[in-house]
Amino acid sequence: MTKPNNIGILAIDVYFPKTYVAQEDLEKFDGVSAGKYTVGLGQTNMAFCGDREDIYSLCLNAVNNLMVKYDVDPHSVGRLEVGTETVIDKAKSIKTVLMDLFASSGNTSIDGIDTINACYGGTSALHNAVQWIESTYWDGRNAIVVAGDIAVYEKGPARPTGGAGVVAMLIGPNAPITFDSGLRGVHMENVYDFYKPDMESEYPRVDGKLSISCYLRAIDNCYSRYRSQFEKKFGQPFDLSKVDYAVFHSPYNKLVQKSFGRMLYNDFLKNPTDEKFKTLESYRQLKPEDTYFNSDLEKALLSLTKETYANKVAPSTALAKQLGNTYCGSTYSGLLSLFSEKRDELVGKRVLTFSYGSGLSASAFSFKVDKSIEEIVEKVDLKNRLESRQRVTPEEFTAKLSLREQRHNLKNYTPSDCTSTLFPGSFFLKQVDNVGRRQYDRTYMTSSRSISITRVVAATGLRYVKLL
Template sequence: MTIGIDKIGFYTPHLYVDMNDLAEARDVDPGKFTIGIGQEKMAVAPLTQDPVTLAANAAWEIIDDQDRDAIDFVIFATESGIDHSKSAAIYVHQLLGLKSGARCIEVKQACYGATAAIQMAKGHVALHPESKVLVLGSDIARYGLNTGGEVTQGAGAVALLIGQDPRIMTLEEPSVYATEDIMDFWRPVYSEMAFVDGKFSNEQYLAFFNRVWEQYKSESGLALKDFAAICFHLPYTKMGLKALRTILDEGDEAVQERLKANFQMSQHYNRNVGNIYTGSLYLSLLSLLELQDELKAGDRIGLYSYGSGAVGEFFSGILQPDYKQHLHVQDHKAMLNSREALTVAEYEDIFKSTLPTDGTTVELDVEQDPAPIVLASLADHKRQYLSR
């Protein structure tokens, strides 16, 4: 039995700020953001979008009635949770109309969470071959206005349906991983903003990549030449390129050119959405699959996942026949092209706007949000969602 990605969906809010405009407002050379960091646009979430709605919207486009009957496990990976107790997966379960006979949990380990969820899903499907697992990676990255991390913010979600005989990509063994207790990025429970030691985090990202890559080669017997592409967790797109460059000399010129060209395809969506934490690696994979027409069935794609704190993992997948027919290329193109540009002042106003934390009732203006699923109101400390 083969297990892997049967469907994949993606959602990002309808608002963004252009990095050239942000650079001008921050009195920074635009090239520092667009070239040095590698970001063009940053998705901005209005109050009507939170991690639950982002995930539900991402899953909405891929789930059909047959899936609703088969899904018996929903795993929601996030580091932007809305409740210390209740799983965000339960809200999505209800919004999607999934059957009651399902497990719903939330998992957390910085940006690595969705990869942990996928590996957990593989084990579940191995034990229950007729089941499907819905994995959600959904986050809103916030570092604060006028901070070093501001340019690496973003918002969005990726939904993956994991099952047997997948139509997009089978997931291979081995999967190699490593953990070390470090403080490169963290967000205490009392803080709305994350803290990051940027230089240290970059160093650890690269160190973990090289550690798991070497171990992966040893355990798998594979080499750089065996990969059509390698996708990376992209807190910003230049970070993945730095990691790729550390191993390029292991391949000949043709291999190097192939991997560099495919990396450029894999970073396009991230470059125009920003950092979505748990979903970033899989947004990169989606960008590659939807934009690169030269990939073919049987191609091996490497996947590097990193979550600060820190856990790193490297694994791979094999593209399936006609995989492209099961993607939503035009829908995603239309979604990205229809977004509205904000001025920096408008972006700052949205960033500063917050939901009440004292139980105050508030009705949100959902008419300004074109998403199928929105956060409509808060009352008695409860969030009320609307599926249109």
Template sequence: MKVGIDKIGFYSPKFYIDTSDLAIARNEDPNKYLIGIGQKKQAVIPNTQDVVTMAANASYKIISHDDIDKIDLIIFGTETGVDNSKSAAIYLQNLLSLKSSARAFEIKQACYGATAGLQMAKEYIINHPDKKALVIGADVARYGINTPGEVTQGGGAIAMIVSSNPSIASFDGDSTFHSDDIMDFWRPLYSTEALVDGHYSNNVYVDFFKKTWKEYNDKNQLSIDDYSALVFHLPYVKMGIKGLRAVLSEATEDKQISLKNEFNFSKTYNENIGNLYTGSLYLSLLSLINESSNLKYGDRIGLFSYGSGAQGEFFSMKLEKSFKNAKSINDLNNLIANREKLSVEEYENIFNQWLPIKNIDIDLNWQRDDSTFFLKSIKNSQRIYSSRLEEK
């Protein structure tokens, strides 16, 4: 029996900033951001969107009535949770009117949370092949105005339905993983902005990839020739390039060219959205599937997941017959193309309106947010969510 990803949905808000404009405002050469970091555009997240609403907007696009009947596991990977106790998955379950006879919980391990959820969902569906699981990777990446990490901000949500007999990709054997207690990236409880040792984090990322890559291939008697493409966790594009370069020497010249070409397809969405933390790897997978014209049924795709602090995992999936979805391609291309470009000043104003970590009552300007689901207000320390479906 095959188990894997049956559907993938994506959402990011309608605002973005051009990184060339950001570079000029920060007195930097635009190529430092465009080439040195590998980012063209960056999503800007208004305070009417958080991980719950973005996850709901991503999920709503792909969930059918049949899915609602069968989803009884909801796993929410995020490092931008809205409560230290109540999981984002419970809010999501209510917003999407999913059945209450379900397990719903949140996972946190930096950018690795969605992968942990995906692997848990895999095991669950193996034992319950008539059921489905909804796995979320949703985050808002914030480093602060005029900081070294500013160009690697962004945000959005990936929603994946895991099932037996999947349409997109099936798991291909057991994964390999490695963890260690290190301080390359963290976000203290008192802060909405992350702290990072960028150079150290880059080195650990590549080290974890090489370790899990070798162990996986040794374990499964595979080589680089057995992969049609490799996709990476992409907090920014250049990080994935460093990972790919670490193993290219194992391939022939023709294979190197092929893998580089497929990587270019896999980075298209990420370089226009920015950092999704838990969703970055799966946005890269979605970009590869939608953008590449070279892939075919049965191709093996290698995936490397990394979460600072740190956890790394490598696994592979094989593409199924219906992995190419014209509606998904059209919807996502429209989402990216029809966003509203902000000036640097407008971006800074929105960034500074992000809700602080303190007890406040506030009514938000939700009327400007045309998303299906949005955050309407905070009253008595409770988040009040709503939707266009209710407001009509």
């Protein structure tokens, strides 16, 4: 078989719930100061799910929509891997549920399962798919990578950093968006900054301050190791000037701003005598652990990167601000945001990408846009889809999360949310039987209204059907 070249993203799409809550409304509802969430966190809206949607239905929608929009032949897929931390079952993978989309085609020869480590699972799944195509195991077919989560927090200061969404990507050779082969800086540790030891609850345990320091330390290490790989490969010094755009995992937008500044700080430490860094001289001898929460250094870095952030990073933040944190999908919703915002301005450009998952796992790597992505932008239709969502009150949002809390791991029940709150053509949870088997149904578009199909579709009886 001919060695594959230009491996990367052939197609990409995102699924997110139709309902969202505005962060400015949450500020009033929570009784906090105006701007605490919208300015302090840098967030605008937050997507969320009721009890009709779960991680299975979100992934079904993301993969089905990808295959429909790009007319993907089910037989052309040889690997399907899911990166998530939203776990319904301790043994059965989400990937097995997604196999129902291929049942009618008869294609059961699809490798891959679920990959889990907080927000990093999607990136690990992506790297696995690329390495599969590069390996002797590759059989000439493409891979689908699914990355996303339902991020919910208990009542308190962390709740506004939730969100929901799943990104699906078709990976293969001769792609318009290709990986910079051999360029990857990896950093991993054993840390309890964010974890979910209680299977009886959707809510994580979070050490917020530790998580921020872990995130920034991971940037230091990943950026440094990526730089070394770049310099070895291209034989020239590397700094942020070699990057056209940058995409970050985004728990909330303010951390993304700090993270870009952190990369510049690493450039300063590498070349401290450069005249453009003269305002940072007093921070040169600080230990790394003394810099993570140094407000003066943070202000200096934000000031130095203000213009370059607006040009290189801000275009990738639209979805994260609108959906909130989608955990495993966050980095790739950022990439999709960049595509939507910049379209064909990206051809020939390099996109540095940083992915982080608590616990911890992180890497820095890069893409190059080699061909027009106009078709992707048109098919995803991101801005129109975001505008078609339904804004709900904080009271309804809180009630929906309380309902999810009550029904987490519940068996023998029928969800009560109205399916009119779903996008037309969406899979949704119909029922959970007395031994925990989940059944799904689907809404269809007829004329101008969304109706529920009448037949009961069991988890073993879904069909790959184009949207009407």
